[in-house]
Amino acid sequence: MVHISKYVLRGWDTTGGVASHRREYRDVRIHNVPTNVRELGGTRYNGNSIFVLEMADLCIAHLGHLHHTLTPTHLAELGAIDVVLVPVDGTFTLNQEEMIEVLQQIRPKIVIPMHIFSQASLEKFLTRAGGFFAVRRETGRAVVLSRGDLPQIPEIIVPAGR
Numbered sequence: 001m002v003h004i005s006k007y008v009l010r011g012w013d014t015t016g017g018v019a020s021h022r023r024e025y026r027d028v029r030i031h032n033v034p035t036n037v038r039e040l041g042g043t044r045y046n047g048n049s050i051f052v053l054e055m056a057d058l059c060i061a062h063l064g065h066l067h068h069t070l071t072p073t074h075l076a077e078l079g080a081i082d083v084v085l086v087p088v089d090g091t092f093t094l095n096q097e098e099m100i101e102v103l104q105q106i107r108p109k110i111v112i113p114m115h116i117f118s119q120a121s122l123e124k125f126l127t128r129a130g131g132f133f134a135v136r137r138e139t140g141r142a143v144v145l146s147r148g149d150l151p152q153i154p155e156i157i158v159p160a161g162r
Contacts, residue, residue: 011049011064012037018046029054033077038067050078057147058082061106066094070105082150084108087115088125096121100129109150112143112157122158129156 011032013019021032030053037047051062060083070078084106090096093115103111111133116122126135134155141159 009049009051011051012044012047019049021049021051027055033074035064035066035070035074036068037065043067050074052078052081058145061085061108063087063093063102065092066099066102068094069098069101075105078106081106081108082147083110083112083145085112085114088113089115089117089121090125091117091121096125096128099125100132103129104132107154109154110145110157111154112159126156126158 009021009023009030009032011019018034019032020034021030023030030051032049032051034046035048035050037044039047048065048067050064050066053060053062059079059081061078061081062085064087066087084103086099086103087093088096088099090099093099094102111129113122113125129135132154134151134153135158136155137158137160139160141161143157143159
């Protein structure tokens with residue numbers, strides 16, 4: 001779930017349909033791209049959303065609880081993405097190898113890991129992704145980003161505390 005001021009945007013439709021969000025709030029535009037979720041006994045179609053936030057001349061995607069690689073339709077709906085928040089647990093979401101494949105599909109300039117349940121799983125992800133992305137460990141817990149500061153070589157930023 002992504003919270004924007006007074007709005008709560010669920011990544012799924014509680015009535016079983018397809019979640020569809022297109023909102024503007026001040027200088028932020030947000031939309032979702034529905035994806036599927038594995039469940040016991042099968043797949044819940046459109047049970048997750050990738051949220052795309054456009055603000056401050058940056059386009060940021062939060063992959064949510066992604067469980068599969070992306071189709072050309074997904075990629076077209078995402079558009080050009082500068083920053084991706086990616087789950088790296090490799091267990092409750094997509095496995096790490098396929099998550100790296102998703103990152104290669106999206107081709108962001110910056111990747112920020114999330115769903116970090118252990119330092120070991122994070123290090124495993126960084127080792128696997130290191131062939132495709134530079135790894136930058138920050139000394140602070142916050143990262144300030146701007147279009148002018150986007151790296152030429154795609155990188156994974158790991159904020160302090162992980």
